Amino acid sequence: MGLSLLARQSPLASAQVQRQHLSATNACPPFDAKMQEAGLTPLHATGLTVFQINVGKLCNQTCRHCHVDAGPDRQEQMTRETAELCIEALAQTDIPTVDITGGAPELNPNFRWLAEQSRALGRHVMDRCNLTVLLLPSQADLAEFLAFHHVEVIASLPYFRSAQTDAQRGAGVFEKSILALRMLNRFGYGVEGSGLGLNLVFNPVGAFLPPKQDAIEAQFRRQLLHEHGITFNRLYTIANMPISRFLEFLMESGNHEDYMERLANAFNPAAAAGVMCRYTVSVGWDGTLYDCDFNQMLDMPIGYGAPRHIKEFNTAQLHTRRITTANHCYGCTAGVGSSCGGTIT
Amino acid sequence: METYYHPHDLTKFPDMGKGNKALWEKFSSYYNAVFAEGALAEREKALIALAVAHAVQCPYCIDAYSQACLEKGSNAEEMTEAVHVACAIRGGASLVHGVQMRNVVEKLSM
Numbered sequence: 001m002g003l004s005l006l007a008r009q010s011p012l013a014s015a016q017v018q019r020q021h022l023s024a025t026n027a028c029p030p031f032d033a034k035m036q037e038a039g040l041t042p043l044h045a046t047g048l049t050v051f052q053i054n055v056g057k058l059c060n061q062t063c064r065h066c067h068v069d070a071g072p073d074r075q076e077q078m079t080r081e082t083a084e085l086c087i088e089a090l091a092q093t094d095i096p097t098v099d100i101t102g103g104a105p106e107l108n109p110n111f112r113w114l115a116e117q118s119r120a121l122g123r124h125v126m127d128r129c130n131l132t133v134l135l136l137p138s139q140a141d142l143a144e145f146l147a148f149h150h151v152e153v154i155a156s157l158p159y160f161r162s163a164q165t166d167a168q169r170g171a172g173v174f175e176k177s178i179l180a181l182r183m184l185n186r187f188g189y190g191v192e193g194s195g196l197g198l199n200l201v202f203n204p205v206g207a208f209l210p211p212k213q214d215a216i217e218a219q220f221r222r223q224l225l226h227e228h229g230i231t232f233n234r235l236y237t238i239a240n241m242p243i244s245r246f247l248e249f250l251m252e253s254g255n256h257e258d259y260m261e262r263l264a265n266a267f268n269p270a271a272a273a274g275v276m277c278r279y280t281v282s283v284g285w286d287g288t289l290y291d292c293d294f295n296q297m298l299d300m301p302i303g304y305g306a307p308r309h310i311k312e313f314n315t316a317q318l319h320t321r322r323i324t325t326a327n328h329c330y331g332c333t334a335g336v337g338s339s340c341g342g343t344i345t
Numbered sequence: 346m347e348t349y350y351h352p353h354d355l356t357k358f359p360d361m362g363k364g365n366k367a368l369w370e371k372f373s374s375y376y377n378a379v380f381a382e383g384a385l386a387e388r389e390k391a392l393i394a395l396a397v398a399h400a401v402q403c404p405y406c407i408d409a410y411s412q413a414c415l416e417k418g419s420n421a422e423e424m425t426e427a428v429h430v431a432c433a434i435r436g437g438a439s440l441v442h443g444v445q446m447r448n449v450v451e452k453l454s455m
Contacts, residue, residue: 206415208412209416211388215386215388215417215418
């Protein structure tokens with residue numbers, strides 16, 4: 001298993017270095033100029049419907065495209081104190097959805113508490129799951145826990161074949177993912193009428209844009225059912241962000257400039273108008289507030305005078321806050337658009 | 346110019362409209378209609394285009410439709426099979442003309 005950028009002491013482990021690469025590219029006009037051309041500046045939030053909590057960078061995998069630079073060697077973890085602040089803030093709001101991510105969020109000792117508390121507040125909870133975590137001995141009861149609390153599982157599976165999946169996520173990950181999906185099906189996940197949502201996430205295995213969501217979903221549904229007897233609800237396509245380990249891949253493979261050009265050429269004003277940062281607030285492992293998980297990884301906290309830490313959480317100010325953007329945002333506005341919930345348009 | 350083909354020339358394809366806008370617009374409209382979802386899926390059409398690109402040996406088309414196939418959800422195995430289809434038809438087209446050769450040989454031979 002590979003090491004994180006941080007463990008390898010790669011210059012790209014620095015958010016500042018990543019931001020410099022993103023702003024220095026000549027392959028695309030500055031994102032803000034493109035947004036201005038589309039009449040979308042300044043970009044403001046339009047409400048708050050998703051409370052996304054990134055509980056840390058610890059993961060049992062080291063995927064090549066990871067925008068978090070997560071891995072087994074990362075130690076950053078949300079503490080119980082910060083988790084409690086999240087629940088206190090959430091309780092003040094009527095935000096319907098709590099989206100828990102990482103790393104492998106389930107490895108944080110406070111994950112289950114966060115899920116239970118959010119459910120007790122009547123919120124819908126989503127777990128961004130890498131699937132293989134379900135097979136760890138320490139997580140033997142995880143599927144049962146998730147099902148009991150009706151937590152929606154958003155599971156990463158970039159392709160319905162092992163070659164592509166393992167190339168992105170590590171040797172043997174496809175086979176384990178299939179075992180985990182079968183386990184989730186046994187608990188009722190992805191089974192019609194169970195009320196237990198199992199949605200898959202497709203990321204391109206390389207420097208290209210994702211396919212149309214409906215088309216690739218049909219392929220996945222056919223292949224996973226026929227080859228492995230697996231069912232699921234929806235498949236979300238998400239474009240790879242040109243940051244962190246995917247940025248490393250782009251640079252090492254000589255694809256960086258072409259990929260940025262590809263994203264910018266596919267800029268879609270309709271997708272840009274619907275980007276998920278407009279209705280999301282993203283909380284970092286240390287309680288810092290961000291417009292999205294990608295800004296979080298680039299160390300770009302919420303700006304323009306809005307609250308920047310969970311201790312200062314203020315729904316009214318966050319509802320209409322101005323959003324911080326940069327060239328990586330092309331990743332969400334290309335083609336049909338990309339968000340944590342799949343395509344935008 | 347060190348080569349007749351340059352990857353960046355692909356992005357200049359719309360420049361063909363500068364010589365005759367009306368014909369370019371007719372072509373573009375037809376082209377887009379051909380590749381839209383129809384009785385065949387966009388993914389299937391991209392695989393056909395990839396095979397044809399190899400048959401006509403157009404480097405621009407190979408570049409564009411290799412990427413298009415990936416972006417429509419196809420994989421390298423499927424794309425390789427598509428290229429083999431082109432290869433089989435090209436090879437078969439040569440070979441089947443061997444029948445003409447045989448016809449001539451049979452007519453001329455004792």
